[in-house]
Amino acid sequence: MDPDMVTAVAAVVVALGSLWVSYTQARDSRRHSRQSVRPMLHMRRVKEYEGTEAGLNVINAGLGPAIVTSSVVRLDGEVIGQWDYHTQQRILGLGLLPTRPKAHSLRPGAVVLAGQSTFLLSVDEFSDDQHGWFWDLVTRRLMIEVRYESLYGGENFVVTPPVF
Structure with missing residues (x-):
C-alpha cells in the first residue's frame, strides 16, 4: 500500500x-x-391537619408545562366522564354532600405550569367530624385519571392518585 x-x-x-x-x-x-421541558404531574390526597384545606391535589414537579389531553373520572368504579364542569356537577349534585366542595377543572388543552399546585376537589377548614364523607369520597369512591403531554407532544403521560 x-x-x-x-x-x-x-x-x-x-x-x-x-x-x-x-x-x-x-x-x-x-x-x-x-x-x-418534561412535565411530571403527581396527584395526592391531602389532609394534613384540622382546619386546613384538604382534598385531591395535582402538582407539576417537572421542568416544563403539562398540557392535559384527556381525563377519565370514575365514581364507585363507574366511568362518568371527563374532569370538567358537568362531571363535577354530577358528583357534587348527588344530594349526599352536606357541604359544597371547591372544584377545579382540567379540560383537554388545560395547562399545568411547572411548579404549579392546584386542588381538583377540596374543602376549606377540613374537620374529620364534619367532612368524613368528603374524605371517603376522595379516598375510596372517586378516581380521576389525567393524561397529559409536554410541549413536544405525543408522550401520553398518565397520572392517577395513589391507591389506598
Missing part, C-alpha cells in the same frame, strides 16, 4: 468517526432538550 492510499483511508476513517460523533451528539442534545 502506498502512502497516498494510507492517507486517503485514514481521512475516510476520521471523517466517518466525526460524522458518528456529530450524529450521537445531536441525538443526545435533542433527548436532553425534551427532558429539560
